[in-house]
Structure formats: structure tokens, C-alpha cells
Amino acid sequence: MTAVDTTTAPVSTTPATSRKPGERRFGAGRIAALVVLILMAVTWLLPFAWALVTSLKSEADAGATPISWLAPNGYTLEAYENVLGEGNIPVWAFNSLLSSVIITVLTIATCALAAYAFSRLDFAGRKWLFFVVIASIIIPPQVLIIPLFYQMLAFNMVDTYWGLILPQVVAPPMVFILKKFFDQIPIELEDAARVDGANRLRIFWTIVLPLSRPILSAVAIFVFIAAWNNFLWPFIIINDTSLMTLPVGLQTVKSAYGVQYAQNMAMALLAAAPLIILFLFFQRQIIKGIATTGFGGQ
Amino acid sequence: MSDFHRLSRRTVLLGGAAVFGGAVLGPSLAGCSPLGAEGARPLKFWHLLSGGDGIVMAGLVDAANEANPEFHAAQTVLAWGTPYYTKLAMASVGGRAPDVAIMHASRLPGYAPGGLLDPWDLDLLEEFGVTEADFPERIWEKGIIDGDLFSIALDAHPFIMMYNTDVAEQAGVLGDDGQLVEITSPEQFLEVARAMQQVTGRRGLSYGYLGDGAQMWRLFYTFYKQQDAEMSLEPGEPAQMDEDAAVTALDFIKQLLDGEIAATNGDYATAVAEFVNGESGMFFTGVWELPTAVNAGIPFDAQPIPNLFGTPAAYADSHAFVLPHQSEPDEAQRREVYRFVASILKGSFDWAGAGHIPAYSPIIESDGYADLVPQAHYASAADVLNYDPPAWFTGSGSDFQTYFAENVQGVFRGGDSREGIQGFVRRLNVLLAKPNPVA
């Protein structure tokens, strides 16, 4: 697990920007590389572009053959107006936001506390517990859907926010990542405070957490994205359309008026917009966060 | 928990606005509050009807809402077939199901016995003017499981035959009444079809089935039941099927799919296009394609699929209202559901416009309906309709039809009929050997 060690090191959160020397000499090679890179980037952006253009067409143009990037009847925001007019998207976006934020906060809080305990507190059963938590990383949550749903029936939590949120809070890999980070914080910093009589919680709050800001934000970013985009569990536990998250609502609720291509793409883009806008503003932090938590987080 | 739930529901609009920002959302805020007039009870209504059906249903719901200030029903449309039925079952078992939903009547045996549905109260129905006498016998009975009424049919939608009247006339098979001559045997049907094929120069008959188990099953079961054959699927016992009748039906279908009378490898969309473009004379299809044919503007009429094997029979299913199980049903709320369903039934004349045969007899018996052509010409199918053999795994959009396709598609394309049907029976026996999960 060497890669985990290096990628969780605080040092690596500043990406290297220095370039290898002597590259400029290979002019032709660099141009070829640039061409390939441009082709790949265009390929990767193409689905977005096609979705955007489709969403700006009238339904008649979107469903016309032969297909075209142009809209004979002109580009229009009609599809967006219709989709937003149905009133579901804002509700689902709110549910996504609410559940993702609560999941992120609860995950960070519980995992950080547990990670600190594993890193610093020599309590009875620590090693054994840590082993169980780490071993549990191998369990794919997908195989637990049946018993978990049954359990939620018993808790009367099917079709509730609680049923949606609580099972998503368990994130053993995050405990692992945070523990690794806490391990590196010099113990002397805490010792000084303990001499002054501060208790563990206070030390954790005033010394450890502020020092851990980079890793905490990395974990938060990762957990938030995962929760925002999660499909399987929210899909299983929520049937009430007014409690659905964006991915679930988009998949489940159909238009009474049949397949409408422009509206489909408008909905997809509206659902994608929040995270993409967030990404445009915080590209560096998000990439850093993913690279930092990546190996442990998947 | 419920406080949490309520609180957040109240802030939904604000929160949603915060996510998207004013610009995009501006024009839509007005559309955000679907709730109706003051004091109207909001009803959650699920169905799986989209396209033409969806538009008509939306109209029926709007009309019912307008006529009844007591409630305001909001419809949610889910993807047709398995996704819908899966979600409906999960919602019912979760206890916070929608107030009312539409199901295919053929799916009842997979829902009602397991407690996924609540039975209808006949007295309350009568109070809103809906009684057994208002429905054709076969349709009403299909809603009864173990003595309780679990579904109230909105319609029957049989598998029927449309035909191009111009083509029929040129082929000399149109009777004096302007309708197709009565066809009473497989041989005669082939003759008529060939005559029509001569006229169009393309096909005599359009029928699409490729990759579509439901389509294969609909035609097969029509011809199977026309031979007065039985099929019974009892859990714990092998499937009871009349193999010879099944082979006869399949052999006849193969004769039709000879590449001349009908395409050997036709899919659903191609068959529709063929018929509405006048490239064929006859068309085996569900009544729900009626609006497509009407919109295409071709001269056509429709009738039940001709009785070729002695017993009049039509494959059919019904869209039916059910009460998904709720752990704590609110009596006053349920009352409004009854009012809503009664109102839709009484206003279901427009539903015939979507091709379906309204199940509520006063509609069928009304003067207006008799003038509806071609609807009135196939309404008699309602008396001879046959639903899927009841079992927890059968019905529209079920795995049953998928298994049929897996074994029989090869037959339609020229394989051996007996082998195909035996393979299907073997598959059914595997299912029947498993314990019934809703018993």
C-alpha cells in the first residue's frame, strides 16, 4: 500500500509543476502529442456539446433526421422552461443538496473522531477494531442492499430522509485515510496542550482539526461528490417523488408526453450543472482532493 | 422523524431556488406549486402511461380535479414495465405508497395476495356510483382475488386487427357493409392476406415482434385461446398446457411470417410504419395504436382478430385502479380516492379516443360511443377477452413474456414449434417449482 502512503502525505497535496528539462528539443513530437491530446479532449467534450445543442433545439428539430448541429427552427430555451416548469427539478436538487451535506458532515465528524481514536488513543480492543474497520473496506455496499432494505422496513425508514442518509454515512476508507494523516502530526504539539490540562476533545478540536484542514477538505469533497451522485441506495429507499434526489428522480419519473429528446438533455444538463460549476471554480482543490483520497476512497 | 420530514418539505421551494440561482429558475417558480385550490386534498396518483395514453390520462385527471373541489390529484408517470412494477411493490411494502395507482389487471396475482394492495370497499364504491353491474363480467371478475376486489378496470385493451379499407376493397374482400368479410379459417385468412399483398405489392399483413416478448405472446395467446385450449400455472405443479394447440398456433404464425404475407423479422416500429404508410393491408396490433393510425390519415377500420380456430377469443389486458398498501391509511383521504376513481371512470369517454375500450359500461352503452368508429367495431372483443393465465410471475411487462420470447423468437424465425414451446414449458416449470413469494 505504498501509494496510499505517498498520496496521503500532506506534501503531495501541492502538485508538482516543474517540467522535465530538455523537452523543447522535440518539436515534432510535441506537436504530434498536442494533436493527439486535442483529439482526445474533443472526443471527451463531444457528449457535453451534443447534449447542450440538443437541449437548445425545439423538440421537432431534436427528433429530425438527418441529424444536425444546426436547428432549422432556431435555438430556444423552451426545453429548459418546460423542464423547470414541471417543478420537480428544484425539489430534487434540494433533496440532493440536503442529503449530501448531511452525509458529508456526519461522515467527516464520525470518521475523524474514530480515526483520531485509532491514531492516538490506546484503548482496549483498538487493534482488533481497526482491523475490522479496514477489513470491511472490501465489502461492496451493493451486496448489502437486500438486508439493509429489510432493516429499513423494520425501522420504518423507507421513504424518509433518514433512510436515505444514515446508511450512506458509513465510510471505513475515510477512517483509514484520516488515521494515516493524524499519525503524521507531531505528538509534541498535543503534549504541550495536555500539560496545560486540555482534554482530548479540546485538543482534537483546537489543535488536530485545524492542522488537518487539507485532508478534511479532500475527504469532504470526495464524500460530497459520491453522495451527490449516488444512485443505487437512494433509488431503492425512496419511492416518494417529492423525496427523491436528482439522479433518482431523473431516472424514475417520466414525462406523460412521451420521450422528449431536448427536454431529456435539458434535465441531464441541469442535474449536472451544480457539480460542474463547482468544479470550474474549485478545480484545483477538487483535483487535489480526488488524487489525495483516490486510492483509499474507491 | 416526521418533524424532520415536514420541516424540509416546507423549505423545498426556497432550497431549490438556492441551488439553481435566480436566473434559470425565475420563469419556473410559478410552476413550482402543483397544489390545487384551497382545501383540496392532494392525492398522489401513479401510472405508467406515456405518449398518446399519457396525454389523454392527463386530460382525464385535469377534468376530474376541476369537477371535484374536494381533491387535487397529481400524477406521477414512471417508466413502463418492470421498473414501474418494481417501484410500486417497493413503495407498497414501505408503507408510504401513493394514494392510488394504475396497474395491469394481469399483474394482480403478483401483488394482491402478498398484501401489497389494499382491497376496495364495495359499499363506498357504490356510494360514489360504481357497482359490479357497471362492468362486463370478465373485466370485473379479473379484479377479484380470493373474494376481495383489488382492482377496478378503467379499460380493456385487446389485441386486435386493423385493416386498410382501400386495400381491402381493391382486393375484393370488403363486404357490402363496408367492413371486411368474415374470415373463419386459417386458410381463408391466408387467401385474404395474399390478395391484399397483391394489391399493395409489399405486404399483406404487418406484425412486429422482434425482441418484443409481449407482442409474440399477444398473438400466440389469441390463436391458442381460439382453439379453446387451457393453460394453468399452479405453483408446485408442472405447467398445464395444450401442446398441440400451441404448436398449431405457432405453425400458423410461421406461415404468416413467410417474408411475403408478413415480414419474417419485423420489429414493432417497422410494422407500425408499414401499415400507416399503406404498404400492407392488415395489421395485428394493440388498440393503443389507434391514434397513430388516425393521425396518419389512412383509410382504415378495425375489428377483433378473426376467429380462425372456432372459439372467439382475444388477448387483452386492462388498466385498472388499485390501492397500494398503506400502513396507516387515512379514512378521509381514502374517501377522496374513491371519489377520484369514480370521477375518472365516469369521464372515461375520452379514454376511448386513445383506442382503449372503456370498462365502465355506461360509457360503452352511450349513444356517443356507438358513433365512434372504428372503436365501436372492435368493442365486442371485450366479451371474449382473455387475460394472461394467472400466476405471480405473469402479466404485462413481466418476466413471463421475456421467457416466452427467449424460447419462441427462434420459432417465429423458422425454428421448430414443438421444441420452442417445450422449452418455454420447461422454463415455466422452473418458476413453478420455486415457492410463490406472494402466497
Add this chain to the structure above:
Amino acid sequence: MSTSAVSNRAQGTGVALKDSRQSRRRTDNLVGWAFFAPFGLFFGLFLIWPILFGLYLSFTGTTLTGAGGDFVGFENYAEALGDADMWRSMLNTLWFTVLSTIPLVLIALIMALLVDLGLPGQWLWRLSFFMPFLLASTVVSLFWIWLFNPQLGLINDMLAPFGVEPIAWLQDPQWAMHGVVIATVWWTVGFNFLLYLAALQNIPEQQYEAASIDGAGKWRQLFSITIPQLAPTTALIVILQVLASLKIFDQVYQMTSGGPGGTTRTAVLYIFETGFTGYRFGYSAAISFVFFAVIILVSIIQIRITASRRPRS
């Protein structure tokens, strides 16, 4: 990935452990458990208990409707082992894993190598390759169902000039799995790309400088320094990718529903269908554990392979 980083880390951990051991107090027990408790509550309720409960369910005939909860012994497992559909779903899953993992690793590597050259437009490359990863599976599916549309899709339209007949990407048994793979690669390759990029930037400059002095060309350096230096990263990416691919559900449920004819029905989809569409919770739980066993088996094989390949240092 450098050995120095590893040893530093190990040292740091050692010191921390030693110190904390020295300053151990009796209250550590209480405080430690108190700190663990919130996580432990979730962990126990929503991970450990479902496993145990699922194991129990797998030995019963429990259904969605609550009927038939009798203990049936190993009946469900016996049925699963003889269930052709189950084996088919497992094979589909493995096939998807093979088909998706190879491009997801190779393309990510190529992307990272190209971007690491330091060509202009760094932010644009990262944005292009990584942006799809930020999408929900539903959005990805909507995009690709539309792109793959046989008549109205951009893909067939772009292939047409090359004389390719319209392909029913998601409806044709021959193509459906490939369609799902293509959409998946587009969606998630950016993640592996970022991991590779981070690893590339950790390769010490000195190695390239030394190689340059020795007269090694760029291609030489790529195969003698870069690729070997990336080996541990590659091993991890492969392991994680295989685990991620095995769990595929979203895309197949949304794009093909497992069809046509079950050709894209994967293990998790079969678990879902058996449980929620077929109502058979007990049987579905049993299949879950069979699938879990397959995952562990694949993991062990992978770890074996990785361990035997990894040069001892």
C-alpha cells in the same frame, strides 16, 4: 512512490505510537471508545448488522412481502449454484470487468503521459478528461442513450461516412455490452487519469536527467523509467478498477435494463431483480454472498499476481 517517502512515514508513525504509549492514561480506554462510538454506531448498524442479517436471510425463504420466512438451510445456495441465469450474470460481470478495465487503465495512462508533457492548456485537459467523472450515472446514461440512438444518435452519424451501417448499440445483443463499456470508459477514465498524473509528478527528475546524460531518448526513458516507476500505481489502479467494475449496476440498469436477452445483466442487477422484482429476498441474499465470494476470489488472485510481480526492494 519513492522509498524515502515510505520510510519517513514509517518512522513518523513509529514515533507517534511510541509517544502515545508513553503518555497513556487510564482514561484512554473510556475516551477512545467514546471517540469511536459515533462511527461505531453507524458501522455496526449499517454495515456489520446487515452482513449478519443478510447471512441469516440467505438461509430463509423470506420475501419482499414478508411471507415465507422459514429456515430453509442451504436450499437457496443449492438453487443459486444450479441457476443458469445467476452464472450468466456472474460471467457478464467478469466480461464487463475485462472489457472496461483494459481501456480504463490504458487510456488513463496515455492521457496522463500526454498531459504530463507540460503542453499548453493544462487546465483544459484536466477539465475535459475529468469532468465526466463528476456526473451522476443517470446523466451519463441519458447522454449515451441519446448518443447511441440508432436513428438520431451522433455516434452512428459520425460512423456513417466510413460506410458503417447504423448500429443498434444498446438493443443489439452483440453490441449492448460494448455500448455500456464505451459509456463507462468515457465516464470514469478521468479518475484513473488523475491518479496517474499525481504519480507521474512524483517521479524524481534526477532519474530522467541521469538517463538523458546516458543518452537515452524519450521513448527509451518512457519504457525504462516512467512505466516501471508507475508500476505500483498501475497495480493499485488495476486492483481498484477491477473492484469498481465488478460492482457495476447503474449504467446497465439505466441504459439496457440488463437486456437485450440478458446479455448485459450483471451480478448486482441480478441481485436487485431477484430481490425487488422477483420479491425473493432470501434467495437474493444468497446470491449476494455468492457474488461476494467471487469478489474475494478475484481480489485474492489479483493480490497474488501483484505480489509475485512486484520487485522486492
